[in-house]
Amino acid sequence: MIPAEPIIEIDHVTFGYDASRSILNDVSLTFERGKVTAILGGSGCGKTTLLRLIGGVYPANAGAVRFDGEVVDATDKEALFRLRRRLGMLFQFGALFTDLSVFENVAFPLREHTDLDEAMIRDIVLLKLNAVGLRGAAPLRISAISGGMARRVALARAIALDPELIMYDEPFAGLDPISMGVAANLIRTLNDTTDATSLIVSHDVEECFSICDYAYLMSSQGRVVAHGPPLELSASDDPEVRQFIRGEPDGPVRFHYPARPLAEDFGVRP
Amino acid sequence: MVSLIAPIGRTTLDILRALGHHAFFFADLLRNVPTALRRPYLVVAQIHAIGNLSLVIIMASGLAVGFVLALQMYYALVTYGAAESLGLIVNLSLVRELGPVVTGLLFAGRAGTSLTAEIGLMKAGEQLAAMDMMAIDPRSRVLAPRFIGGIVSMPILAILFSTVGILGAYVVAVLLIGVDAGNFWSIMQTGVDVRRDVGNGIVKSMVFGVICTFVALYQGYETQATPEGVAHATTRTVVIASLGVLAMDFILTAMMFSTP
Numbered sequence: 001m002i003p004a005e006p007i008i009e010i011d012h013v014t015f016g017y018d019a020s021r022s023i024l025n026d027v028s029l030t031f032e033r034g035k036v037t038a039i040l041g042g043s044g045c046g047k048t049t050l051l052r053l054i055g056g057v058y059p060a061n062a063g064a065v066r067f068d069g070e071v072v073d074a075t076d077k078e079a080l081f082r083l084r085r086r087l088g089m090l091f092q093f094g095a096l097f098t099d100l101s102v103f104e105n106v107a108f109p110l111r112e113h114t115d116l117d118e119a120m121i122r123d124i125v126l127l128k129l130n131a132v133g134l135r136g137a138a139p140l141r142i143s144a145i146s147g148g149m150a151r152r153v154a155l156a157r158a159i160a161l162d163p164e165l166i167m168y169d170e171p172f173a174g175l176d177p178i179s180m181g182v183a184a185n186l187i188r189t190l191n192d193t194t195d196a197t198s199l200i201v202s203h204d205v206e207e208c209f210s211i212c213d214y215a216y217l218m219s220s221q222g223r224v225v226a227h228g229p230p231l232e233l234s235a236s237d238d239p240e241v242r243q244f245i246r247g248e249p250d251g252p253v254r255f256h257y258p259a260r261p262l263a264e265d266f267g268v269r270p
Numbered sequence: 271m272v273s274l275i276a277p278i279g280r281t282t283l284d285i286l287r288a289l290g291h292h293a294f295f296f297a298d299l300l301r302n303v304p305t306a307l308r309r310p311y312l313v314v315a316q317i318h319a320i321g322n323l324s325l326v327i328i329m330a331s332g333l334a335v336g337f338v339l340a341l342q343m344y345y346a347l348v349t350y351g352a353a354e355s356l357g358l359i360v361n362l363s364l365v366r367e368l369g370p371v372v373t374g375l376l377f378a379g380r381a382g383t384s385l386t387a388e389i390g391l392m393k394a395g396e397q398l399a400a401m402d403m404m405a406i407d408p409r410s411r412v413l414a415p416r417f418i419g420g421i422v423s424m425p426i427l428a429i430l431f432s433t434v435g436i437l438g439a440y441v442v443a444v445l446l447i448g449v450d451a452g453n454f455w456s457i458m459q460t461g462v463d464v465r466r467d468v469g470n471g472i473v474k475s476m477v478f479g480v481i482c483t484f485v486a487l488y489q490g491y492e493t494q495a496t497p498e499g500v501a502h503a504t505t506r507t508v509v510i511a512s513l514g515v516l517a518m519d520f521i522l523t524a525m526m527f528s529t530p
Contacts, residue, residue, distance in 0.1 A: 081405040093396065095395060
């Protein structure tokens with residue numbers, strides 16, 4: 001299924017941090033406006049790298065990344081910053097500013113990018129914190145809140161300027177079941193109420209499938225294995241898709257790292 | 271033959287690349303200074319963090335150096351019946367050399383390491399990356415105010431170091447040893463030139479401020495985002511900044527005081 005109105009297009013992108021090893025190999029993905037799309041895959045498959053390419057942190061070695069029809073050019077800082085004002089990103093561990101309070105963290109992008117007066121900033125910050133259930137935590141220091149709360153504060157900060165696109169880097173990693181459920185609900189609710197587009201990078205199949213409209217599954221070789229709505233992927237017969245979704249230890253993705261034969265390593269005679 | 275030449279070429283290229291990287295970083299810092307100056311509250315906060323919080327170690331060291339300098343100089347001068355020159359020698363030693371240099375070395379150890387560790391940990395915690403993704407340039411928002419803070423703080427700290435040092439020397443020379451107080455102060459007034467001695471001392475300390483703060487920020491910003499990376503970066507800050515201060519002190523002294 002080709003999405004009708006894409007906000008992000010990854011067009012035959014190849015990328016590697018150095019010339020010797022490619023992280024992404026000729027991948028093409030499309031993210032539809034207004035939808036929650038998940039990119040699933042094991043560790044090291046290039047999911048977070050994909051987010052960095054969308055944000056223009058690195059330029060693609062080949063192919064193009066388009067945001068709302070405009071090519072993301074990592075070398076044009078001015079255009080890049082213009083684009084980044086339209087997106088919010090939730091980092092894996094929140095990346096909150098530890099020298100600021102919860103309130104000041106959420107107020108940070110507002111103070112930097114707007115000329116709003118203090119009363120208006122206060123109202124917006126409290127509204128955003130209320131949306132993530134942490135209005136009461138506004139005066140707390142970052143060191144005084146839990147990991148789950150930090151993730152929610154970071155989410156409030158990411159949506160402070162009402163971005164068109166919200167990118168989530170492993171939003172469920174390291175969270176307890178309650179915090180995980182809360183985070184999943186927040187992602188879905190915020191996407192629907194703010195009319196934004198959400199992009200989740202995760203390896204948590206269950207949580208992602210419970211909230212996303214569409215999902216891409218990536219392999220460790222940096223290519224797209226399968227994509228489709230969650231129900232369609234769940235019913236897939238593809239062995240690689242089945243292995244990942246069911247969490248099977250062995251299959252097309254090998255349990256053992258490539259090694260010499262066992263008998264050879266242990267000196268067993270044939 | 272090629273195997274002998276190749277490492278030399280590689281090392282030369284590495285050095286040139288590193289120098290170029292440092293130069294670009296420095297130019298970028300300078301380019302962001304006007305933006306930082308438009309938000310003085312950020313600079314003031316850094317002057318407080320870098321300057322005020324270094325006061326105790328700078329003043330305690332200044333006092334100790336003043337005590338020792340007065341004692342050592344007195345014993346040397348009294349042998350030649352020149353003890354009345356004590357005030358002048360102490361003053362010139364402090365404002366021309368010891369004030370800027372010792373403050374520079376202490377600054378590298380106290381404020382420099384603190385800056386490197388802070389920036390390095392911000393990088394490790396993805397705070398700088400988060401800022402960048404918010405379309406806020408960390409060099410403008412985080413580095414430039416610290417750079418200005420360091421350059422402003424350093425001369426003030428050096429002046430305080432020398433002032434406290436002179437007071438320390440007064441305590442030892444006049445109150446403890448019994449050198450004439452009028453002579454101690456009057457010889458300073460006649461022998462110390464404000465522009466040549468005090469002014470050049472301040473210029474030196476400003477240059478040392480640039481060196482120490484630049485090295486600290488560069489090491490923090492370019493550190494590997496791991497605990498080992500931050501540890502190595504803080505060590506490099508102390509070593510490089512201290513050597514930079516000592517090397518630049520020789521060059522500046524040769525330029526400033528080449529004539530009697």
